[in-house]
Amino acid sequence: MSIRVAIAGARGKMGAEAVHTVMKHDKMELVAVLDYKEVGKTLADLDMFPASYTVPIFTEMHDLVEATAPDVLVDLTNPHAVYKHTKEALNLNVRPVIGTTGFTDAQLEELSAMAKEKELGCIIAPNFAIGAILMMKFAKEAAKYLPDVEIIEMHHDQKLDAPSGTAVKTAQLIQEVRTSKAQGHPEEKETIEGARGGDFDGMRIHSVRLPGLVAHQQVLFGGDGQLLTIRHDSLNRNSFMSGVAFCIEEVMKMDQLVYGLENII
Ligand SMILES: NC(=O)C1=CN([C@@H]2O[C@H](COP(=O)(O)OP(=O)(O)OC[C@H]3O[C@@H](n4cnc5c(N)ncnc54)[C@H](OP(=O)(O)O)[C@@H]3O)[C@@H](O)[C@H]2O)C=CC1
Numbered sequence: 001m002s003i004r005v006a007i008a009g010a011r012g013k014m015g016a017e018a019v020h021t022v023m024k025h026d027k028m029e030l031v032a033v034l035d036y037k038e039v040g041k042t043l044a045d046l047d048m049f050p051a052s053y054t055v056p057i058f059t060e061m062h063d064l065v066e067a068t069a070p071d072v073l074v075d076l077t078n079p080h081a082v083y084k085h086t087k088e089a090l091n092l093n094v095r096p097v098i099g100t101t102g103f104t105d106a107q108l109e110e111l112s113a114m115a116k117e118k119e120l121g122c123i124i125a126p127n128f129a130i131g132a133i134l135m136m137k138f139a140k141e142a143a144k145y146l147p148d149v150e151i152i153e154m155h156h157d158q159k160l161d162a163p164s165g166t167a168v169k170t171a172q173l174i175q176e177v178r179t180s181k182a183q184g185h186p187e188e189k190e191t192i193e194g195a196r197g198g199d200f201d202g203m204r205i206h207s208v209r210l211p212g213l214v215a216h217q218q219v220l221f222g223g224d225g226q227l228l229t230i231r232h233d234s235l236n237r238n239s240f241m242s243g244v245a246f247c248i249e250e251v252m253k254m255d256q257l258v259y260g261l262e263n264i265i
């Protein structure tokens with residue numbers, strides 16, 4: 001039996017790739033799309049998709065679920081919409097696979113409690129690319145030996161959240177193995193506000209936004225007379241798609257929320 005998939009954010013850069021991925025997948029069926037405004041009756045009404053994509057578009061999650069009974073909701077929207085979508089999906093017994101970044105800790109805790117109570121799988125993945133997951137794992141390992149670390153994440157200039165979800169997740173993983181410490185000179189002063197980046201448990205995170213970039217991150221470690229740099233580059237959005245397909249299949253086997261693909265690969 002096919003997994004019935006709905007996608008929120010289908011007109012976006014990631015969402016459009018995810019639409020093609022699900023449409024091509026032999027074990028999945030794209031049954032619906034969630035939008036926040038009337039853009040047509042089906043995806044086929046939009047110039048960006050082929051005429052064969054007669055997938056219905058809904059503006060209310062409740063109507064979407066009632067009409068098309070999806071197993072999984074994939075959300076690739078923005079930090080303002082994603083929390084509501086995830087809650088609505090869980091309430092309606094639809095398993096969320098969330099790529100959208102920008103959750104607060106409190107939101108993650110609440111969604112985790114909801115998924116547990118409902119015994120429903122839910123995956124929140126700040127990054128679907130296998131190379132990025134490895135970069136984070138290697139950074140966590142390196143931080144045990146080289147605890148002075150700064151993160152530089154670099155993204156296209158349409159990104160809404162800073163720092164990136166990947167940078168936050170990397171810092172959280174490092175925090176698990178590193179004794180909290182302030183870095184740099186104790187008396188350092190910023191003569192331009194923000195020059196030293198954001199402070200996460202003493203680690204500095206720097207966010208670069210430029211046209212031309214897709215999604216890139218360097219984790220820099222400094223030691224006595226040595227430097228280690230761990231870098232990952234997503235050069236296109238196809239780099240995320242095998243992770244999206246993997247999560248859609250995995251979430252069907254789960255009964256709780258997982259935050260980060262490093263927990264299930
Ligand atoms: N986990 C991962 O591996 C990755 C995650 N991301 C994350 O995915 C998200 C999307 O990224 P990207 O595709 O680049 O962004 P885009 O801005 O290209 O796409 C977002 C889409 O969502 C639509 N949208 C906004 N609000 C709603 C809503 N309430 N309901 C339905 N659709 C809505 C937007 O429509 P409109 O433009 O008309 O407002 C837009 O088409 C971001 O949070 C990004 O950080 C990105 C890459 C990889």
Ligand SMILES: O=C(O)C1=N[C@H](C(=O)O)C[C@H](O)C1
Nearest residue numbers: 101126127159164165166215
């Ligand atoms: O907005 C993006 O593009 C990306 N967002 C995710 C993040 O915030 O980490 C994943 C990837 O870096 C691309």
